[in-house]
Amino acid sequence: xxxxxxxxxxxxxxxxxxxxxxxxxxxxxxxxxxxxxxxxxxxxxxxxxxxxxxxxxxxxxxxxxxxxxxxxxxxxxxxxxxxxxxxxxxxxxxxxxxxxxxxxxxxxxxxxxxxxxxxxxxxxxxxxxxxxxxxxxxxxxxxxxxxxxxxxxxxxxxxxxxxxxxxxxxxxxxxxxxxxxxxxxxxxxxxxxxxxxxxxxxxxxxxxxxxxxxxxxxxxxxxxxxxxxxxxxxxxxxxxxxxxxxxxxxxxxxxxxxxxxxxxxxxxxxxxxxxxxxxxxxxxxxxxxxxxxxxxxxxxxxxxxxxxxxxxxxxxxxxxxxxxxxxxxxxxxxxxxxxxxxxxxxxxxxxxxxxxxxxxxxxxxxxxxxxxxxxxxxxxxxxxxxxxxxxxxxxxxxxxxxxxxxxxxxxxxxxxxxxxxxxxxxxxxxxxx
Amino acid sequence: xxxxxxxxxxxxxxxxxxxxxxxxxxxxxxxxxxxxxxxxxxxxxxxxxxxxxxxxxxxxxxxxxxxxxxxxxxxxxxxxxxxxxxxxxxxxxxxxxxxxxxxxxxxxxxxxxxxxxxxxxxxxxxxxxxxxxxxxxxxxxxxxxxxxxxxxxxxxxxxxxxxxxxxxxxxxxxxxxxxxxxxxxxxxxxxxxxxxxxxxxxxxxxxxxxxxxxxxxxxxxxxxxxx
Numbered sequence: 001x002x003x004x005x006x007x008x009x010x011x012x013x014x015x016x017x018x019x020x021x022x023x024x025x026x027x028x029x030x031x032x033x034x035x036x037x038x039x040x041x042x043x044x045x046x047x048x049x050x051x052x053x054x055x056x057x058x059x060x061x062x063x064x065x066x067x068x069x070x071x072x073x074x075x076x077x078x079x080x081x082x083x084x085x086x087x088x089x090x091x092x093x094x095x096x097x098x099x100x101x102x103x104x105x106x107x108x109x110x111x112x113x114x115x116x117x118x119x120x121x122x123x124x125x126x127x128x129x130x131x132x133x134x135x136x137x138x139x140x141x142x143x144x145x146x147x148x149x150x151x152x153x154x155x156x157x158x159x160x161x162x163x164x165x166x167x168x169x170x171x172x173x174x175x176x177x178x179x180x181x182x183x184x185x186x187x188x189x190x191x192x193x194x195x196x197x198x199x200x201x202x203x204x205x206x207x208x209x210x211x212x213x214x215x216x217x218x219x220x221x222x223x224x225x226x227x228x229x230x231x232x233x234x235x236x237x238x239x240x241x242x243x244x245x246x247x248x249x250x251x252x253x254x255x256x257x258x259x260x261x262x263x264x265x266x267x268x269x270x271x272x273x274x275x276x277x278x279x280x281x282x283x284x285x286x287x288x289x290x291x292x293x294x295x296x297x298x299x300x301x302x303x304x305x306x307x308x309x310x311x312x313x314x315x316x317x318x319x320x321x322x323x324x325x326x327x328x329x330x331x332x333x334x335x336x337x338x339x340x341x342x343x344x345x346x347x348x349x350x351x352x353x354x355x356x357x358x359x360x361x362x363x364x365x366x367x368x369x370x371x372x373x374x375x376x377x378x379x380x381x382x383x384x385x386x387x388x389x390x391x392x393x394x395x396x397x398x399x400x401x402x403x404x405x406x407x408x409x410x411x412x413x414x415x416x417x418x419x420x421x422x423x424x425x426x427x428x429x430x431x432x433x
Numbered sequence: 434x435x436x437x438x439x440x441x442x443x444x445x446x447x448x449x450x451x452x453x454x455x456x457x458x459x460x461x462x463x464x465x466x467x468x469x470x471x472x473x474x475x476x477x478x479x480x481x482x483x484x485x486x487x488x489x490x491x492x493x494x495x496x497x498x499x500x501x502x503x504x505x506x507x508x509x510x511x512x513x514x515x516x517x518x519x520x521x522x523x524x525x526x527x528x529x530x531x532x533x534x535x536x537x538x539x540x541x542x543x544x545x546x547x548x549x550x551x552x553x554x555x556x557x558x559x560x561x562x563x564x565x566x567x568x569x570x571x572x573x574x575x576x577x578x579x580x581x582x583x584x585x586x587x588x589x590x591x592x593x594x595x596x597x598x599x600x601x602x603x604x605x606x607x608x609x610x611x612x613x614x615x616x617x618x619x620x621x622x623x624x625x626x627x628x629x630x631x632x633x634x635x636x637x638x639x640x641x642x643x644x645x646x647x648x649x650x651x652x653x654x655x656x657x658x659x660x
Binding site for chain 1 (some may be wrong): 511516517547593
């Protein structure tokens with residue numbers, strides 16, 4: 001029997017019991033939908049986060065923080081004192097003047113700048129909101145990060161102490177063009193100094209010089225839409241410290257060797273009491289975290305497909321029993337056992353294929369729906385963490401994998417009933433009532 | 434005339450639970466091309482076993498059975514299937530595929546024999562015309578009378594130009610008028626087209642419509658007479 005005749009016959013058998021076939025297919029659809037939706041959202045999320053990290057963490061810069069949790073090469077860069085920790089548990093701290101020490105370590109280092117950061121508030125006539133206040137060297141910072149550039153106003157090279165540069169969301173919290181703070185405005189900066197008892201509110205009035213371009217996302221070390229940037233010298237006096245939270249080291253290039261060498265030089269220089277984070281290491285860590293998440297979510301979704309597979313097996317055994325006589329007739333007409341096998345497997349291929357295709361389309365739709373719901377409310381407006389839209393990503397691997405898995409599971413679970421059908425003896429099958 | 438079926442001392446023993454049942458106890462039979470023979474016998478005489486063996490649906494326990502010159506006891510499952518393509522079955526209960534139209538049922542037999550679409554479509558229409566069902570080709574079995582269904586079954590049996598038609602109580606499930614029509618068709622096929630016919634029945638009157646009647650009793654041939 002020719003292949004198209006086998007498939008045609010399989011299809012006619014499916015068509016006969018539309019509801020039953022529909023429900024069986026629905027099982028596959030749900031399984032594939034779950035897999036595609038979860039994986040495409042996770043992959044989209046990974047792509048978004050990687051992309052946003054790349055904006056905040058340039059490939060040719062390293063971040064040095066206190067705490068010898070490890071080096072960037074093994075992905076342990078977040079260990080120890082962690083990012084933003086002024087000192088690690090051993091009492092080691094980074095100081096603003098370490099930048100010159102670091103700069104002299106290698107010719108591959110083109111610059112080093114210290115960042116002091118504190119949570120605080122910005123107050124103007126129109127607005128009062130919590131922000132992170134960063135003390136940076138404007139000139140060096142704009143060299144390290146291209147995103148530290150003014151949309152309106154200017155970023156002075158040699159700023160007065162009372163100058164402040166603000167992120168786009170500080171000026172325009174809803175990102176709808178209505179700017180509450182514009183260059184030229186005076187604002188009060190405030191932070192709660194808890195290092196003295198009782199804690200006191202430290203405050204001063206600054207003049208807004210520039211508003212940054214919208215950056216989006218979040219960065220480690222890099223400029224943020226919700227950041228308020230004051231000159232480093234002012235930060236030292238305002239925060240009453242010359243300890244810095246991190247030092248950004250810019251490199252002549254982003255070669256892996258350069259990154260590894262400089263990382264080692266810096267780590268050794270500080271006796272292993274610092275962690276050096278590179279974009280590479282963060283990405284490696286992210287990739288590993290997301291692989292685990294994908295495996296976990298994909299696994300859960302795959303279970304639902306296995307359940308669908310058992311459904312297919314169940315329904316095909318029922319169908320086999322109902323069609324015993326038909327199988328007898330086909331065999332009496334000269335059909336070979338392997339053709340009977342092919343007919344039953346053909347039914348499962350059709351169910352798997354339809355289920356997978358509809359499931360992929362449905363999963364893609366579900367992923368987009370979820371992303372738009374998450375993007376509109378959950379991350380987008382809240383928290384002030386910058387815009388955070390997930391674009392689901394359907395890679396060819398996921399697409400083909402889902403198709404193959406859908407059809408594969410259907411066929412595997414149909415193997416036993418199909419084999420039983422093919423092994424029926426024509427004499428017995430014809431006698432079956 | 435070439436021999437189409439030759440049974441030499443064939444025996445068939447079934448196990449009914451743990452009890453062996455001898456359905457055939459050494460049957461010798463020769464059928465030649467162009468014959469119209471009936472195998473007559475009461476229930477339990479072994480005629481159904483005979484039908485299964487001649488139809489290559491089953492193999493004898495011992496003895497030799499040649500169908501179209503091939504010893505079926507030497508054939509595997511696959512080759513038995515191929516051999517069945519040369520046998521035109523007509524069952525008592527028609528055994529048409531309910532979801533397929535008359536034409537598709539006839540075509541099915543040809544698609545199993547790997548015939549191309551256009552050719553089998555043309556032949557199915559011709560065969561249904563031969564059995565007088567030109568107007569009903571697109572009807573499903575449920576929309577056809579018993580006699581019409583049996584005629585579709587005959588058309589299907591003829592589809593692959595079989596060596597012989599093997600009829601199992603062909604009129605057992607239709608009224609007497611229809612039975613007469615069906616038998617008339619079978620006679621016509623035998624006389625005019627030279628189709629060999631082997632008919633299994635318990636109906637004495639029907640059996641004597643054949644040119645030769647083989648009477649079976651207790652798994653043996655009791656008589657073999659030309660009518």
